[in-house]
Amino acid sequence: MMARLTTWLDERTGFQQVWQAIFLRKIPKVNWFYTLGSATLFVAMNQMITGILLTLYYVPTPDHAYDSVQYITFQLPAGWYIRGLHHWGASAMVVLVVLHMLRVILYGAYKFPREVTWATGVILLLVTIGFGFTGYLLPWDQKAYWATTVGTRIAGAVPFVGDWILRILRGGNDLSAVTLARFFGVHVWVLPSVLLLLMGIHLFLVIRNGISAVPTRKD
Amino acid sequence: MDEKEKQAYLEKYHHEKEKGVPFFPDIIFKDTVVILVIFVALAALAYFAGAPLEERANPADTNYTPRPEWYFLFLFQLLKYFPGYLEVIGVVVLPTIGISLLFFLPLLDRSSKRHFINRPIVTGATLIGMIAIIGLTVLSIREAPPPAEAAGGDAVAALYIRNCASCHGASIQVATGTNLHNVIAEGKHEGMPSWSADLTSDQIDALAGFILSPGGSSLFAANCSACHSIEELVASSPVKLKEALGSGLTYEPHKGLQLPDWSKTLTPEQQTQLLNFLAAPDGQRLFATNCSACHGRYVAYSGEKEQLTKTISQGGVHLDMPAWKQKFSEAELQQLARYVVDPATAPEGKKLFQDQCAACHGERVPTAATVDEAYDQIANGGAHQTMPVWGQVLTPEQLDALVNYIIQANQGEDTEAGQKLFESNCAGCHGQFGEGGPNPARPNSVITPISSEEFLKTRDDITLAAIIALGQPDLGMGAFGNAAGGPLSDEDINSIVAYMRSWETNPPVVTAPEIEIQTLVMQGGEIYQQICAQCHGVSGEGNVGPALSDKDFQAKNNDQAIYDTISKGHNNTSMIAWGDILTPAQINQLVAFIRQMPPTEKPATPKPAEGQDAGNPPAAEATPTVTPTPKAASAPVFADIEPILKKRCAPCHGAMGGWDASTSEKVINSGDHGPAVIPGDAENSLLEKKLLGTQTDGTIMPPGGKLSEKELNLILEWIKAGAK
Numbered sequence: 001m002m003a004r005l006t007t008w009l010d011e012r013t014g015f016q017q018v019w020q021a022i023f024l025r026k027i028p029k030v031n032w033f034y035t036l037g038s039a040t041l042f043v044a045m046n047q048m049i050t051g052i053l054l055t056l057y058y059v060p061t062p063d064h065a066y067d068s069v070q071y072i073t074f075q076l077p078a079g080w081y082i083r084g085l086h087h088w089g090a091s092a093m094v095v096l097v098v099l100h101m102l103r104v105i106l107y108g109a110y111k112f113p114r115e116v117t118w119a120t121g122v123i124l125l126l127v128t129i130g131f132g133f134t135g136y137l138l139p140w141d142q143k144a145y146w147a148t149t150v151g152t153r154i155a156g157a158v159p160f161v162g163d164w165i166l167r168i169l170r171g172g173n174d175l176s177a178v179t180l181a182r183f184f185g186v187h188v189w190v191l192p193s194v195l196l197l198l199m200g201i202h203l204f205l206v207i208r209n210g211i212s213a214v215p216t217r218k219d
Numbered sequence: 220m221d222e223k224e225k226q227a228y229l230e231k232y233h234h235e236k237e238k239g240v241p242f243f244p245d246i247i248f249k250d251t252v253v254i255l256v257i258f259v260a261l262a263a264l265a266y267f268a269g270a271p272l273e274e275r276a277n278p279a280d281t282n283y284t285p286r287p288e289w290y291f292l293f294l295f296q297l298l299k300y301f302p303g304y305l306e307v308i309g310v311v312v313l314p315t316i317g318i319s320l321l322f323f324l325p326l327l328d329r330s331s332k333r334h335f336i337n338r339p340i341v342t343g344a345t346l347i348g349m350i351a352i353i354g355l356t357v358l359s360i361r362e363a364p365p366p367a368e369a370a371g372g373d374a375v376a377a378l379y380i381r382n383c384a385s386c387h388g389a390s391i392q393v394a395t396g397t398n399l400h401n402v403i404a405e406g407k408h409e410g411m412p413s414w415s416a417d418l419t420s421d422q423i424d425a426l427a428g429f430i431l432s433p434g435g436s437s438l439f440a441a442n443c444s445a446c447h448s449i450e451e452l453v454a455s456s457p458v459k460l461k462e463a464l465g466s467g468l469t470y471e472p473h474k475g476l477q478l479p480d481w482s483k484t485l486t487p488e489q490q491t492q493l494l495n496f497l498a499a500p501d502g503q504r505l506f507a508t509n510c511s512a513c514h515g516r517y518v519a520y521s522g523e524k525e526q527l528t529k530t531i532s533q534g535g536v537h538l539d540m541p542a543w544k545q546k547f548s549e550a551e552l553q554q555l556a557r558y559v560v561d562p563a564t565a566p567e568g569k570k571l572f573q574d575q576c577a578a579c580h581g582e583r584v585p586t587a588a589t590v591d592e593a594y595d596q597i598a599n600g601g602a603h604q605t606m607p608v609w610g611q612v613l614t615p616e617q618l619d620a621l622v623n624y625i626i627q628a629n630q631g632e633d634t635e636a637g638q639k640l641f642e643s644n645c646a647g648c649h650g651q652f653g654e655g656g657p658n659p660a661r662p663n664s665v666i667t668p669i670s671s672e673e674f675l676k677t678r679d680d681i682t683l684a685a686i687i688a689l690g691q692p693d694l695g696m697g698a699f700g701n702a703a704g705g706p707l708s709d710e711d712i713n714s715i716v717a718y719m720r721s722w723e724t725n726p727p728v729v730t731a732p733e734i735e736i737q738t739l740v741m742q743g744g745e746i747y748q749q750i751c752a753q754c755h756g757v758s759g760e761g762n763v764g765p766a767l768s769d770k771d772f773q774a775k776n777n778d779q780a781i782y783d784t785i786s787k788g789h790n791n792t793s794m795i796a797w798g799d800i801l802t803p804a805q806i807n808q809l810v811a812f813i814r815q816m817p818p819t820e821k822p823a824t825p826k827p828a829e830g831q832d833a834g835n836p837p838a839a840e841a842t843p844t845v846t847p848t849p850k851a852a853s854a855p856v857f858a859d860i861e862p863i864l865k866k867r868c869a870p871c872h873g874a875m876g877g878w879d880a881s882t883s884e885k886v887i888n889s890g891d892h893g894p895a896v897i898p899g900d901a902e903n904s905l906l907e908k909k910l911l912g913t914q915t916d917g918t919i920m921p922p923g924g925k926l927s928e929k930e931l932n933l934i935l936e937w938i939k940a941g942a943k
């Protein structure tokens with residue numbers, strides 16, 4: 001029965017081929033450092049799930065942002081825990097992305113034929129930093145407000161276009177409701193879209209080119 | 220890598236792959252183990268550490284020390300090494316180089332070598348990069364501003380920690396001759412804001428003193444701060460300071476006090492440290508404390524800078540005064556001498572002084588310690604007043620700042636241009652002569668005069684310029700400077716300031732508009748009735764604000780505490796910082812006025828109208844046939860609570876908007892966070908929470924403290940009874 005169901009499904013989806021390509025592919029003998037990429041993927045998924053849960057209650061306006069975060073933290077059942085996971089997941093994400101990248105540099109894994117995989121990885125690093133920067137403002141507490149004030153002001157120090165960048169980041173001259181809406185939109189819509197797209201390409205390339213082998217002293 | 224190497228690599232890789240393991244389950248197993256470890260770590264961190272949440276964002280609180288998230292700390296630290304115009308290196312150049320190197324790494328390193336030892340450049344660069352990032356992060360954490368308690372009672376150190384340490388670390392090295400006051404007041408580069416809107420001139424000078432001489436600051440905290448506030452001493456004359464330190468117990472104001480002999484307990488180095496701390500190089504202030512007593516507001520000087528420096532530092536015979544005994548009678552001389560020593564004791568000398576002395580001495584009465592001394596000087600004349608040898612008193616920095624100020628002040632500003640700009644930009648709200656008027660940005664509030672002597676004397680040019688450029692958002696004044704998107708250039712602002720300064724020597728309008736009479740000329744009692752009584756009651760019985768005539772209040776607060784409260788206000792209440800609006804003298808009058816209020820035992824809480832008092836209907840009206848009082852007692856209606864609301868809530872809520880207490884309908888539904896009342900459900904009504912102080916948002920209402928038990932119960936009963 002099971003076999004017939006599998007065949008029926010495979011005839012219509014070809015899932016066995018995909019299963020084979022992804023899960024049954026051969027991998028050179030590698031060490032524990034090679035788990036860092038998967039770990040990053042896991043934390044990214046943790047961020048998505050907890051992030052989606054948080055948006056159910058979070059309100060991105062200066063009037064209510066702080067209240068809604070307070071509500072999530074102090075009244076919503078397990079809200080504090082979801083927020084804790086998202087908060088610490090953010091730090092873990094940065095740590096793991098950097099460690100993963102160091103592993104790739106150390107083993108020369110960015111070389112032929114994986115140059116494009118590397119390039120998408122560098123952009124993913126920037127996306128991660130972007131997540132950290134935009135997410136920091138959302139609780140709209142003192143730390144959030146002032147760190148973003150200073151952070152955007154630093155961007156304003158770029159010659160010629162600094163003022164323009166500052167106004168784009170803040171949506172005006174000062175930190176305001178527009179800034180919060182903007183940071184929220186980028187954090188919740190723009191960056192996740194970019195992240196998913198690049199992660200898809202990154203993973204596709206990893207599977208297509210195979211995980212690099214641990215180089216020997218002669219390599 | 221050429222084609223051959225590529226093929227060789229692919230073949231070798233294919234071979235290793237064949238020898239390898241399947242992704243599932245071998246690799247998946249390893250991944251799962253690591254993921255589990257990470258998940259447990261995350262779960263534990265979330266459980267035990269949680270996610271922090273600070274106070275609600277407060278854009279007005281510029282004292283907050285911003286810290287970025289930890290993974291940005293290294294960038295933050297990096298920026299500290301590129302101040303001023305170099306900042307672009309830290310902001311743009313280095314990050315761009317770093318990211319480009321990363322992104323193009325496969326193109327830069329195209330050799331076929333893969334082992335890290337065979338790629339020394341990449342491995343080395345990565346190592347250096349990581350060490351730099353970790354090192355900068357560690358440095359940033361170590362240079363983090365110590366908590367304010369670390370200042371150990373040194374108020375100025377605490378001020379420094381709050382405002383400067385987050386960027387500058389524990390101390391700042393300053394090149395000699397820097398006018399620190401200007402740097403702090405005006406800001407220097409992007410990232411160093413202008414502080415003049417947030418700090419008073421005194422605070423800025425105290426900070427400048429601290430930066431130049433931190434040791435002096437701790438000496439001050441240890442030895443002087445028990446009696447002196449820093450604001451008082453930075454504004455005093457360096458000559459006096461030096462005398463106080465040098466002459467020990469013979470120094471007049473210190474006589475008879477239980478004090479150590481400063482000339483002995485402090486080493487000469489310590490004395491110098493203390494002096495450097497107390498007299499920070501701020502030209503305008505130095506001029507005001509040291510020179511203006513004799514020179515008035517300006518010294519006309521058009522010569523060389525060197526000559527001026529020499530004159531000031533060497534001092535010299537200053538004025539030749541005629542020997543007045545040839546012209547005045549003995550009685551006149553005596554009269555004048557007494558007037559000069561203390562104008563109050565001999566007002567009859569004023570006319571004489573104005574006729575004969577004012578031509579040279581101006582408005583100022585030259586001081587002399589005793590009548591005899593004054594008599595001697597007036598009678599004999601001569602080089603009675605010698606300009607001090609300032610070179611012995613002032614540090615080189617101070618001298619420099621003083622000379623620069625005098626020269627600048629002499630260059631003069633075109634007050635006509637300033638006047639035009641003032642009329643088109645400022646007069647709308649401040650009046651043509653800076654006399655103030657109703658505040659269009661805040662109903663029921665007035666703009667106090669900015670042309671008063673008091674206002675101008677207490678703000679230096681930089682402060683005035685900063686106020687114009689950045690506005691005063693808390694008081695409803697927008698920013699006028701170009702930098703903040705306003706219409707005025709720095710030059711425009713300077714000429715407006717110059718125009719405002721011209722009021723100081725030449726005060727505008729004697730025919731004061733009525734608003735000026737209302738605000739500036741008012742005395743203690745009048746101010747109280749006009750302003751304070753709105754919340755504290757006409758005789759201090761309190762309504763929205765606490766009862767000031769209350770015995771407890773009077774006992775608990777000394778004069779200083781009351782003064783401070785009036786001057787600084789309470790956050791988030793309608794008790795604003797009146798120190799910005801009233802002069803110290805006026806506040807002192809208020810303190811005195813509050814002190815003489817006849818004490819009352821309990822805060823005289825306003826009672827609801829007689830007969831509607833829920834518990835005890837007065838017998839006189841309890842005629843069952845006419846009024847069904849028992850009904851009123853069991854289920855209060857709006858009319859019962861209206862007097863309470865009117866007296867205790869409407870003073871603010873009527874005028875400030877938001878919640879409206881005028882009808883039962885509005886009590887229930889109006890307000891930003893409405894509904895304020897859920898009829899029948901007092902416990903969940905915002906109104907109840909606000910009155911009991913159990914609210915999660917804002918403060919208890921009324922801000923002066925809970926209503927009386929009786930009032931409270933009546934309102935709660937009313938809600939429970941359906942809020943009809």
